[in-house]
Amino acid sequence: MALSVDTSAIPMEALEPLQTEIFSGPREFELSFRNVSYCVKQKHDRTHSAILKNLSGSFQSGRLVGILGPSGAGKSSLLNVLSGFKKTNVTGQLMVDGQLLSERRSRKLVSYTRQEVTLWQCLTVEESLRYAAEFKLGHCTHEQKQTKVLELLDILGLQRCADTLTADISGGQAKRLSIGLELVSDPKVMLLDEPTSGLDSVAAYQVLAYVRELAARGRVIACVIHQPNSQQMQLIDDLFVLAKGRRIYNGPTNEMVTRFASFELHCPVSYNPADYALEVASLEQEDERLERLMMEEEKDIFDYKPTRLATEKCVDESYQRYSLTTFQQLQLLLHRTAMCVVKDSYQFKARIGINLAIASLLSLAFYSTGNNADRIWANTAVLIISLYAIFFTSLFSAVLVYPRESACLVQESKNNWYSLKAYYWAKIIVELPTLFCSSLVFVVIVYFFTSQPLEWFRFGMFTLVCLLFGWISQMLGLLLGSLMPIQISLFIALLVLVPASLFSGYFVPLRDAGPFLRPLMYVSFVRYAFEGVLNSIYSYDRPNLECPEVFCYFGKLKHFLSFISMPELAYGYDLLGLCAWTVVLMAAVYLSLQRRIKIL
Numbered sequence: 001m002a003l004s005v006d007t008s009a010i011p012m013e014a015l016e017p018l019q020t021e022i023f024s025g026p027r028e029f030e031l032s033f034r035n036v037s038y039c040v041k042q043k044h045d046r047t048h049s050a051i052l053k054n055l056s057g058s059f060q061s062g063r064l065v066g067i068l069g070p071s072g073a074g075k076s077s078l079l080n081v082l083s084g085f086k087k088t089n090v091t092g093q094l095m096v097d098g099q100l101l102s103e104r105r106s107r108k109l110v111s112y113t114r115q116e117v118t119l120w121q122c123l124t125v126e127e128s129l130r131y132a133a134e135f136k137l138g139h140c141t142h143e144q145k146q147t148k149v150l151e152l153l154d155i156l157g158l159q160r161c162a163d164t165l166t167a168d169i170s171g172g173q174a175k176r177l178s179i180g181l182e183l184v185s186d187p188k189v190m191l192l193d194e195p196t197s198g199l200d201s202v203a204a205y206q207v208l209a210y211v212r213e214l215a216a217r218g219r220v221i222a223c224v225i226h227q228p229n230s231q232q233m234q235l236i237d238d239l240f241v242l243a244k245g246r247r248i249y250n251g252p253t254n255e256m257v258t259r260f261a262s263f264e265l266h267c268p269v270s271y272n273p274a275d276y277a278l279e280v281a282s283l284e285q286e287d288e289r290l291e292r293l294m295m296e297e298e299k300d301i302f303d304y305k306p307t308r309l310a311t312e313k314c315v316d317e318s319y320q321r322y323s324l325t326t327f328q329q330l331q332l333l334l335h336r337t338a339m340c341v342v343k344d345s346y347q348f349k350a351r352i353g354i355n356l357a358i359a360s361l362l363s364l365a366f367y368s369t370g371n372n373a374d375r376i377w378a379n380t381a382v383l384i385i386s387l388y389a390i391f392f393t394s395l396f397s398a399v400l401v402y403p404r405e406s407a408c409l410v411q412e413s414k415n416n417w418y419s420l421k422a423y424y425w426a427k428i429i430v431e432l433p434t435l436f437c438s439s440l441v442f443v444v445i446v447y448f449f450t451s452q453p454l455e456w457f458r459f460g461m462f463t464l465v466c467l468l469f470g471w472i473s474q475m476l477g478l479l480l481g482s483l484m485p486i487q488i489s490l491f492i493a494l495l496v497l498v499p500a501s502l503f504s505g506y507f508v509p510l511r512d513a514g515p516f517l518r519p520l521m522y523v524s525f526v527r528y529a530f531e532g533v534l535n536s537i538y539s540y541d542r543p544n545l546e547c548p549e550v551f552c553y554f555g556k557l558k559h560f561l562s563f564i565s566m567p568e569l570a571y572g573y574d575l576l577g578l579c580a581w582t583v584v585l586m587a588a589v590y591l592s593l594q595r596r597i598k599i600l
């Protein structure tokens with residue numbers, strides 16, 4: 001028995017676009033591409049290998065297109081190229097109704113939902129849609145946005161879980177929501193990478209039926225489908241079949257079997273045509289029938305060899321990339337992040353809790369060491385341990401949380417919700433108070449319980465160095481989190497910390513460092529932080545320390561400072577060194593995010 005989805009409950013007007021100006025072309029239209037090639041550089045031998053080879057094809061509005069092919073055939077790569085997510089090493093032409101599509105117009109018309117669902121787990125389903133509407137429908141009134149959100153909840157069938165956190169919804173609901181987030185701006189072309197993966201056959205059928213309904217209302221919708229069963233195949237109007245980066249079929253679903261048969265590729269009667277298409281696409285390249293089929297499919301290829309994706313050359317200023325100004329994007333991002341921090345305060349509380357616990361432990365172990373000349377080394381140790389504690393809590397909180405967030409950033413920024421600039425500054429503005437609060441708790445406890453000098457200026461200097469050091473650690477965490485997976489990030493963090501500590505001046509004093517080590521000491525951010533805290537506590541004419549014995553050599557602080565070869569450096573230089581590191585890391589974070597958005 002064929003499965004069916006009741007779509008009668010879906011109000012027809014629900015899908016009517018609020019933004020008619022987005023697409024001013026005819027109701028029926030066609031997205032086509034010609035001679036699209038894409039190659040990648042292999043990391044091991046630096047050679048280029050072709051992933052997509054001279055692909056041409058066309059997708060009609062009103063028809064659901066299924067992209068089929070065996071694993072590794074290039075399906076995701078094709079969507080990445082057609083959506084403009086991938087631009088480097090891509091050649092070819094992308095057109096709407098035979099006219100070259102400008103990059104700006106393409107950004108407005110085309111939305112791409114990747115295979116991995118990337119949702120803000122701290123938001124409910126309705127909140128997610130509301131933020132999408134705020135970002136993408138900047139010119140609409142509040143009421144229009146609200147109406148759009150309610151309509152989408154309705155057509156997505158998500159009313160019942162509207163108030164559920166996205167972290168708690170089912171896989172099928174998450175897939176539908178991620179499609180709905182892009183649907184807010186009513187894109188005319190929707191590219192979906194495996195919208196049914198991970199779903200059972202009923203849920204997969206429902207998602208496909210829903211997507212087909214969207215297509216039927218005048219959109220081009222192409223989706224990669226891994227292995228559609230025969231019921232799902234009935235929903236797919238057209239097929240685009242890929243084999244090893246080459247096209248072997250592009251046309252109506254019901255004509256594919258006949259087409260293959262004309263190349264002596266006969267689909268057994270009991271077979272699902274989709275399974276047979278995968279079998280054909282998996283034939284050895286040497287198979288003469290497959291080769292003839294590919295050659296025949298490529299017959300219409302034009303004698304045209306552009307050097308870059310031709311959309312980039314066509315400039316069309318009439319399409320704005322974002323619907324909000326950078327400042328409005330920043331405000332909205334701050335609002336959303338603040339909301340997440342409030343709703344998901346677990347991480348913030350955990351960070352404060354860990355700082356409290358470590359600070360209490362240090363205070364117990366080093367209680368009142370600060371003014372005792374006999375315990376000056378213990379006191380120096382507590383200062384450097386404090387820096388390590390700040391380093392690890394700040395770095396871990398960034399490294400552990402960031403990879404998931406950056407997946408959302410890539411999805412949203414590539415689909416033109418906001419600019420990287422707005423996201424970056426919102427991130428910085430939100431991270432600062434978090435760092436400030438958690439580090440201050442730590443600093444206050446350690447400073448007072450270990451009896452450091454009760455002078456405001458010293459406390460201020462000490463706190464400033466700790467905060468700057470915490471900020472550097474946090475930026476390093478963001479940098480590593482945005483560049484590599486968590487497991488590697490943690491190793492690299494240690495790889496950075498160990499030499500930076502070795503050259504901090506604590507383990508190898510500056511005076512004992514050979515000519516090769518000295519330059520390294522001048523770039524170690526741990527050294528600037530270490531000297532900064534020592535300067536705050538021991539320099540600036542601090543009176544001699546209390547001596548419980550008859551004689552304490554380090555009672556006179558100048559002896560101590562000279563012993564650890566520190567008198568030459570002033571606090572101002574330490575701040576300068578830390579600030580330089582801050583600027584370098586902040587710039588590196590920005591560039592790494594930019595690169596991540598570009599390459600993913």
Ligand SMILES: Nc1ncnc2c1ncn2[C@@H]1O[C@H](COP(=O)(O)OP(=O)(O)OP(=O)(O)O)[C@@H](O)[C@H]1O
Pocket residue numbers: 040041042051069070071072073074075076077078
């Ligand atoms: N950046 C890259 N570097 C090296 N090889 C790549 C890169 N991107 C894609 N490939 C290769 O290109 C081929 C096509 O990849 P793609 O992800 O498009 O396949 P697919 O058909 O979507 O596969 P699947 O169904 O398994 O998701 C694969 O062999 C893949 O290893």
